[in-house]
Each structure stands twice: as C-alpha cells, then as structure tokens.
Amino acid sequence: MLQQTTVPAVVPYYEKWTALFPDAASLARAPLRKVLKAWQGLGYYRRARNLRAAAKIIAGRYGGQVPADAAEISKLPGVGPYTAAAVLSIAFGKPFPAIDANVRRVMMRVLDIRGQAASRQDGAIRPFLESALSPRSPGDFNQALMELGARVCRPRNPLCAGCPVRDDCAAFKRGVQEIIPSPRERRTRRIEAVVGVIERNGAYLIRKRPERGLLGGLWEFPGGKRERGETRLAALRRELREEIGIPSRDEEFLVKVRHAYTDFEVDLYAYRCRLGGEPPPRPGRLKWATPRALRRYPVPSGSAKIIRHLERQGAA
Numbered sequence: 001m002l003q004q005t006t007v008p009a010v011v012p013y014y015e016k017w018t019a020l021f022p023d024a025a026s027l028a029r030a031p032l033r034k035v036l037k038a039w040q041g042l043g044y045y046r047r048a049r050n051l052r053a054a055a056k057i058i059a060g061r062y063g064g065q066v067p068a069d070a071a072e073i074s075k076l077p078g079v080g081p082y083t084a085a086a087v088l089s090i091a092f093g094k095p096f097p098a099i100d101a102n103v104r105r106v107m108m109r110v111l112d113i114r115g116q117a118a119s120r121q122d123g124a125i126r127p128f129l130e131s132a133l134s135p136r137s138p139g140d141f142n143q144a145l146m147e148l149g150a151r152v153c154r155p156r157n158p159l160c161a162g163c164p165v166r167d168d169c170a171a172f173k174r175g176v177q178e179i180i181p182s183p184r185e186r187r188t189r190r191i192e193a194v195v196g197v198i199e200r201n202g203a204y205l206i207r208k209r210p211e212r213g214l215l216g217g218l219w220e221f222p223g224g225k226r227e228r229g230e231t232r233l234a235a236l237r238r239e240l241r242e243e244i245g246i247p248s249r250d251e252e253f254l255v256k257v258r259h260a261y262t263d264f265e266v267d268l269y270a271y272r273c274r275l276g277g278e279p280p281p282r283p284g285r286l287k288w289a290t291p292r293a294l295r296r297y298p299v300p301s302g303s304a305k306i307i308r309h310l311e312r313q314g315a316a
Contacts (some may be wrong), residue, residue, distance in 0.1 A: 050078025102149025
C-alpha cells in the first residue's frame, strides 16, 4: 500500500484491509470484487490484484507464511527489489538495503550523484548502503533512512540544519542539495470525459472495464473520452452507441467532477439520460445495480464522486 502512496493516506485503508483479510488464507479466498472494493481510492489497482495473487501462492505453497528467503519472496507477484528488501529486513532482520524514493534522494545527496532520481541510480547507491547497513538492526536502519528522506531530506527545502548526516553529505558541503536530484519535467494532460447515469426501475446501468489496462476490472457508469471537435452530448451518444449499441436521449446535465491521476487529470461530466432501446444482455459486463448494490462494486474515484452526488440528492 505504501508504494506510490503516503503513510497518512494508507493508515485507514490498512486498518480496514487487515480487519477484512487478517491472513493470507482469507485474502486468497476473497472474491476479486471484494478485494478491489477494499482498495477503492488508493489507485494503482494492480497492487491489489498482485496482493491477492501473492496470497494465493503464500497460502497454497508456503503454509500461509511469507517466505523469508530472498529468491522465493522475489517470485511473488508485485514484489520487486524494494518490497523484497523492506520485508526481509523489517520482518525477518535480514541485511538487505531497501531503496525507495526517499532513500534514493538521501543517498544521491550524500554521495553527490547527479541526475534524476530513477532506479538506474541504485547501482551506485546499493554498494554504499550494503557497507553501512546495521547487521543487528537492518529494518531499523532502512526505516530510519526512509523517515530521514520523508521528514528532513525533503524534495524541496530540505531541513539541512537539523539533519543528523549533514556532516557526511557531499551535496550539503558543496551547497548543491537543492538541485540534487534534478527535477523532472512533468506535463499534466487534461482529459474531458462524459458518462451517462441511466436509471430504470430504481437501478442504474453500470459497465465493467476490461481486466487489463487502467482501472482494470472496476465498474463505472458507461461513457468515455470526448474527442476533439465533439460536443459533450455528441460524445455521450457516440460512446453509448459504441459501448451498449444504443444512443442516449433526453440528456440532462447532472454534475461535473474532477479527478487527478499520476500523469493526467480528468474532467468528468455526468448526464442523466435514457436509452433509445433495451441494452443487449452482456453477463459480467453490463449490470443494473440498485443504489444499495452500487456500494458493493469497486468503482473509479470519478464514479464514486458521482455516486456520492446522487446520494446527497436522495436518489441513491
């Protein structure tokens, strides 16, 4: 959960997750929809899929115990060098340095390594950490470095005056800590999308996204991206025709929500509408869900905001 996500954001999810899935066996048995629903809001849903897949292996092959061997734990889905080193050092006291984004930034400054903070820098960082790693408390050592990067050696305005390794920091001695690592140029794209909130007999039509790709396996209101030159209503009618085989009619604007992803932002326009016919049966892909049932489906954050809007209106 802490991959790509901050500790304050993770804590409530972690507490809920461990209550639902207290061990590998319970997670391995859980339906994927329940797992994705418990993860809803954390993003990067492949992490949840990998956790469940790893739990199946741990429960079936290792008797419910996470393997303490580096080669074996690295075979688990979603376990890369950082996760393996963090688990092995913190849970099992094994001497493996864990290099996350915070540690990478600290060490690039300490060693005066120029360039962007990417995993390609780890080849120069790891040998130093292996020599400095505490053999008695490798987990404490790794967590201390992570905290140092999170709280003191920050990306911007590092608090060098209170840094415990300031005297050993080559970047500080040269006065270049503010420009190490080199900043990344990130251009945020903005996408406009439209969805139809289609109600029939007290239930809403939702569709399941493909298992592979962004937000794979989540459920959402049908719709999609507005193409260049299209009006929003034209985009909605086209998307519904492509996805369901039937265009919309009697459209009425409902709400606009915005959600930010790593590299782009989405302005999502929701319209109440009706269909010009009966959608074809697509078991497992299209469903009519009652307001109560909607709460059980894992949905993207944009759809969750639309559902909350419906609830505030007393319509869901």
